[in-house]
Amino acid sequence: MIGVLLLLFLPFLLYIAAPQIRKMLSSGVCTSTVQLPGKVAVVTGANTGIGKETAKELAKRGARVYLACRDVQKGELVAREIQTMTGNQEVLARKLDLADTKSIRTFAEGFLAEEKHLHILINNAGVMMCPYSKTADGFEMHMGVNHLGHFLLTHLLLEKLKESAPSRVVNVSSLAHHLGRIHFHNLQGEKFYNAGLAYCHSKLANILFTKELARRLKDEEIESQHQELAQGHISSEL
Secondary structure, three states: OHHHHHHHHHHHHHHHHHHHHHHHHOOOOOOOOOOOOOOEEEEEOOOOHHHHHHHHHHHHOOOEEEEEEOOHHHHHHHHHHHHHHHOOOOEEEEEOOOOOHHHHHHHHHHHHHHOOOOOEEEEOOOOOOOOOOEOOOOOEHHHHHHHHHHHHHHHHHHHHHHHOOOOEEEEEOOHHHHHOOOOHHHOOOOOOOOHHHHHHHHHHHHHHHHHHHHHHHHOOOOEEEEEEOOOOEEEEEO
């Protein structure tokens, strides 16, 4: 009986607590004044949300910023907006569809041909609670875009990051990773699927990937950095 009552009142309690939860999760403030002239950064999903604000801040600090976006036209509009707002003309939009490994490889190939350095890679783009679908390569969409796409992108750019050290990889995760599980017998969600849990699983994969990347690169004098759970950021510095 008590369990039933809790289920009935849970939505109401969440509604009441939502403002406090939102305030708690968004109260982090960056106090760093570090400037980034001469640095090169790539931000995925930079045409909206966290990615756009991150790209804007990097541009303010003088970095050359690549907005890696699925919709390159929207990316170009945002690039011009950031250029006007910051006065930094080194803000560029490039096409990157994380749901297609061919697009990922094309982006990486073009970037490596265009740039001699890469100091900051921010893996921010993602999908959330979308209906069941698969990427161009047959992966469940959440896992394919949020984890595997960024995994491949990081792998393709890793040598350039090493050459440009000190450099950093930032994987954007979420507190939702606490609810995630890696179901190896159902990675593509073909046996059972829940959009909310699929998102949680992909965010857990982000965390595990970052920790393992930091562990492997530590042997090459690459230091694992802080974990900002309030914003869901996991960072590894090279």
